[in-house]
Amino acid sequence: MATTNFIGVVDLTVRLSSMNPLEYINPNEASRRFERHIISACTYTLSASENKEHLQSAGIIIDGITAKYFQFQSRDDLISFVLKLRSLLINDKLPCKICVAKGTLSSSHLADTFEPILRRLDGGDDTAADILFNELGTDSRDEIKALFKLYRAPRIEENAVTLGAQLEAFKGFGLFADTALVAEIGGAQTFINHSPRRLLPSSRHSDNLEYLDFQFPGDESDVVVKLKRKPAEAIEDVDDYDEADQDDDDQADLVGAESEAEEIVEAPPTGSIVLIDDIMDLLTRSFKADESNGIYYVSILTTIVRSSHYKAMKYLPRSRKLDGRLHAAGWQRVPPIFFTILARRPRNMLKRISGFDLVLGALIDEIFSGLSGQRASAKSVGQDVRNDGWNRTTFATAIADLEVAYGENMLRKVLRCPSNVLRDDRKREVLSILSEKK
Amino acid sequence: MRYYVTVDGGADGLWLSLGAAKKIRENAIANLRRFRVESGYDYVGLEISGESIGYFQDLTLEGIERRVKAKRNSGAGGLLASTRLVVSPSPVDDSKLLSSLNLVLALEAGDAFSWKAGSSNFSSVITVDKEKRSLKINAIVQDLLQDLMVANSDSLQAVIHKIKTHLTEAKLTELAAQAAGPGEEPKAPSPDEVEKQLDTIGEPLFLEAKAKFARSTAAALPNGSLFSAFDPDRYAAFSSLARNDLHSTMDAAAARALGEFWTQFLEKTFSAQFLTTEEAVRLVRTGSFRRARTERQNGEGQKPKARVRRHDLSEGDLTKVIGDKRVVTTSGCYVLCVLNRSTRGEHGDLSMLFGKSSDDALRRLTLCTEQRYQKMIPLVRKGFVTPIRLFLKAA
Numbered sequence: 041m042a043t044t045n046f047i048g049v050v051d052l053t054v055r056l057s058s059m060n061p062l063e064y065i066n067p068n069e070a071s072r073r074f075e076r077h078i079i080s081a082c083t084y085t086l087s088a089s090e091n092k093e094h095l096q097s098a099g100i101i102i103d104g105i106t107a108k109y110f111q112f113q114s115r116d117d118l119i120s121f122v123l124k125l126r127s128l129l130i131n132d133k134l135p136c137k138i139c140v141a142k143g144t145l146s147s148s149h150l151a152d153t154f155e156p157i158l159r160r161l162d163g164g165d166d167t168a169a170d171i172l173f174n175e176l177g178t179d180s181r182d183e184i185k186a187l188f189k190l191y192r193a194p195r196i197e198e199n200a201v202t203l204g205a206q207l208e209a210f211k212g213f214g215l216f217a218d219t220a221l222v223a224e225i226g227g228a229q230t231f232i233n234h235s236p237r238r239l240l241p242s243s244r245h246s247d248n249l250e251y252l253d254f255q256f257p258g259d260e261s262d263v264v265v266k267l268k269r270k271p272a273e274a275i276e277d278v279d280d281y282d283e284a285d286q287d288d289d290d291q292a293d294l295v296g297a298e299s300e301a302e303e304i305v306e307a308p309p310t311g312s313i314v315l316i317d318d319i320m321d322l323l324t325r326s327f328k329a330d331e332s333n334g335i336y337y338v339s340i341l342t343t344i345v346r347s348s349h350y351k352a353m354k355y356l357p358r359s360r361k362l363d364g365r366l367h368a369a370g371w372q373r374v375p376p377i378f379f380t381i382l383a384r385r386p387r388n389m390l391k392r393i394s395g396f397d398l399v400l401g402a403l404i405d406e407i408f409s410g411l412s413g414q415r416a417s418a419k420s421v422g423q424d425v426r427n428d429g430w431n432r433t434t435f436a437t438a439i440a441d442l443e444v445a446y447g448e449n450m451l452r453k454v455l456r457c458p459s460n461v462l463r464d465d466r467k468r469e470v471l472s473i474l475s476e477k478k
Numbered sequence: 479m480r481y482y483v484t485v486d487g488g489a490d491g492l493w494l495s496l497g498a499a500k501k502i503r504e505n506a507i508a509n510l511r512r513f514r515v516e517s518g519y520d521y522v523g524l525e526i527s528g529e530s531i532g533y534f535q536d537l538t539l540e541g542i543e544r545r546v547k548a549k550r551n552s553g554a555g556g557l558l559a560s561t562r563l564v565v566s567p568s569p570v571d572d573s574k575l576l577s578s579l580n581l582v583l584a585l586e587a588g589d590a591f592s593w594k595a596g597s598s599n600f601s602s603v604i605t606v607d608k609e610k611r612s613l614k615i616n617a618i619v620q621d622l623l624q625d626l627m628v629a630n631s632d633s634l635q636a637v638i639h640k641i642k643t644h645l646t647e648a649k650l651t652e653l654a655a656q657a658a659g660p661g662e663e664p665k666a667p668s669p670d671e672v673e674k675q676l677d678t679i680g681e682p683l684f685l686e687a688k689a690k691f692a693r694s695t696a697a698a699l700p701n702g703s704l705f706s707a708f709d710p711d712r713y714a715a716f717s718s719l720a721r722n723d724l725h726s727t728m729d730a731a732a733a734r735a736l737g738e739f740w741t742q743f744l745e746k747t748f749s750a751q752f753l754t755t756e757e758a759v760r761l762v763r764t765g766s767f768r769r770a771r772t773e774r775q776n777g778e779g780q781k782p783k784a785r786v787r788r789h790d791l792s793e794g795d796l797t798k799v800i801g802d803k804r805v806v807t808t809s810g811c812y813v814l815c816v817l818n819r820s821t822r823g824e825h826g827d828l829s830m831l832f833g834k835s836s837d838d839a840l841r842r843l844t845l846c847t848e849q850r851y852q853k854m855i856p857l858v859r860k861g862f863v864t865p866i867r868l869f870l871k872a873a
Contacts, residue, residue, distance in 0.1 A: 131495050131496075131497075259611055259612040259613070261611075261612060261613035261614075261724075262612055262613070267729075313498075313501065314495060314497040314498040314501055317497070317501075318497060365723060
């Protein structure tokens with residue numbers, strides 16, 4: 041067991057009654073599905089792993105009745121296991137948390153540990169009797185034998201206890217890896233995330249727990265495009281239009297007067313829309329049960345924000361023709377999470393989540409780094425090239441929209457975010473944009 | 479033919495989750511609702527059910543079926559038979575393709591994804607680059623669902639069934655002729671035998687003809703189409719042929735093109751198998767047709783759940799209208815328009831298009847050619863008229 045490097049624990053948060061109002065998710069059913077997904081993740085990791093023999097001899101799930109403790113020797117196995125598990129659980133709408141740390145888990149039972157000491161007692165070693173009495177509270181041979189029979193649960197080591205405590209403290213949804221692990225499992229797909237913690241139940245103040253998180257696999261084409269459709273009668277004109285400026289897309293003709301009959305359509309849904317829908321659905325339900333449950337969703341929302349692509353985002357003041365299509369006025373080619381955060385319906389709920397400033401901070405940071413080509417503040421790796429021609433107007437428009445949606449106070453809170461959410465020079469940029477408006 | 483199975487694998491989570499598939503289906507139906515008005519073609523919604531199968535190597539269709547069954551406890555039989563789509567990042571071994579399986583979409587790990595369609599000897603490949611994976615998968619799945627929904631409509635199925643029977647018969651006769659020795663008279667295939675082989679022989683031949691038509695059409699299209707971007711070998715979704723942009727949903731032009739492709743394809747290739755008057759009358763009286771959904775604007779139009787009342791369409795009236803030699807001059811596609819409500823008092827356009835009977839009431843039925851249907855579209859949009867596509871053989 042000494043070779044084990046990484047350990048982790050996974051549990052469902054639906055088991056908390058407050059996260060599962062009115063038993064929207066049946067806990068028994070959820071446990072069964074949880075079990076199934078863990079098994080899928082195990083088989084997946086095994087078949088994808090390079091050291092199959094070791095995994096087979098050492099096992100993956102070491103302990104678990106409600107919470108599952110798992111262990112890995114190789115970093116790649118760990119990553120493939122936790123990512124797979126997370127995607128399976130979220131896809132099945134099961135709120136979960138997964139904690140990962142460094143260390144080993146003992147899989148020995150009470151009997152394995154104390155059998156040698158018991159043998160020493162047989163050999164006439166008096167200190168053994170003391171040890172047994174101290175540890176087990178008895179030195180009667182029969183009682184100890186009975187205890188071995190009764191207490192078959194694996195002995196929980198310090199590592200596991202710490203991990204359990206971390207799991208308890210982590211008020212989040214998704215993956216939690218100790219920041220100490222940056223050196224070992226850090227990489228392009230990881231970033232520093234924060235989980236807000238209330239210091240006292242009554243306190244309005246909270247501090248943030250820093251931890252390592254994994255991005256969802258991003259897809260660059262996962263952006264929202266809104267097109268404008270003319271009513272059927274006007275189709276002929278549009279066709280003419282197509283031919284007229286097929287060659288100079290960049291010139292992007294402005295299309296005049298918007299008539300009400302025109303219909304705005306969204307492009308087909310892509311990757312993360314469904315994920316966001318699921319998460320928002322869960323959030324709405326937990327939020328209805330208790331507003332303080334919102335805090336659990338800060339981490340997952342941040343992860344989605346950090347997994348999206350902002351490079352191509354563009355604000356069109358009026359609808360116009362690009363690439364032969366008529367784009368509607370407003371934001372174009374922005375990731376779905378941006379629209380979700382700006383949309384009126386979830387906005388009023390999101391506003392009241394404590395710690396939501398962290399999500400907004402991450403969003404602003406990602407927009408900045410997407411538009412300017414610089415590294416995101418939360419990431420340890422990545423290029424950091426200053427792109428001189430970066431589009432500050434687009435950034436300013438985004439900030440202005442967020443200010444309209446969430447109010448000045450919220451943006452001020454964003455400016456107080458830790459600097460590995462939003463770097464200080466970016467905060468200054470935001471501040472200057474806000475003051476320009478006045 | 480109503481299922482949809484998600485096969486999961488790969489580290490990136492699900493390639494196409496059940497939720498995503500349902501969303502795509504909603505999108506497809508929203509498109510088809512407009513398409514119904516625009517073209518008069520009906521559609522039948524597909525039931526979507528996904529199952530994540532978990533990672534395993536050597537993915538075979540048998541293996542998928544076993545796993546899906548085990549998870550659903552659905553007992554013996556027939557789940558995969560009704561499956562139209564399997565999405566998987568690892569290649570699916572189709573050497574044992576079930577004969578009843580109609581369509582498989584297999585996404586292969588790596589930069590390309592393959593698309594396998596049809597029965598045993600039938601497969602084709604579509605390439606998708608990794609950067610636009612989700613967008614492309616969504617686009618192709620949406621096109622596929624739309625195509626299936628349109629093809630499932632009663633009026634197309636009636637023709638397709640006849641075509642498949644014809645193709646199977648021809649193939650079986652050919653096989654029998656080969657088997658028979660020289661000088662012997664080849665045995666004509668029995669109707670039972672033909673019926674049995676419909677899906678194994680007729681369906682692939684039909685889909686192949688469809689793909690052939692699509693390829694020749696795609697080559698002639700001035701603006702290109704998504705179809706040529708995917709370059710499928712032996713299966714064609716006409717809705718990818720109709721649009722040329724990954725991002726856009728079906729617009730009015732694409733809807734019009736989709737209808738035209740179906741019409742052109744059937745008229746060009748299979749007009750000999752179109753319906754006789756009796757068959758068409760039976761189809762109208764027994765088939766189920768979706769009421770054209772009204773777009774309720776400014777309080778106009780009827781309630782969306784109103785149903786087409788067909789039982790009061792008399793056989794005599796239908797025969798008279800459908801068998802009208804003055805309208806059905808050539809074998810081809812016609813649109814039967816049924817007036818939805820008694821419209822004493824609704825005159826103007828309606829009386830112009832439908833005509834009046836002797837007691838000054840509007841006639842309920844009229845058969846339109848493609849051009850005449852264009853005039854009918856505003857009325858369909860208002861919910862006065864239900865269009866039914868009919869492929870009729872000239873007497």
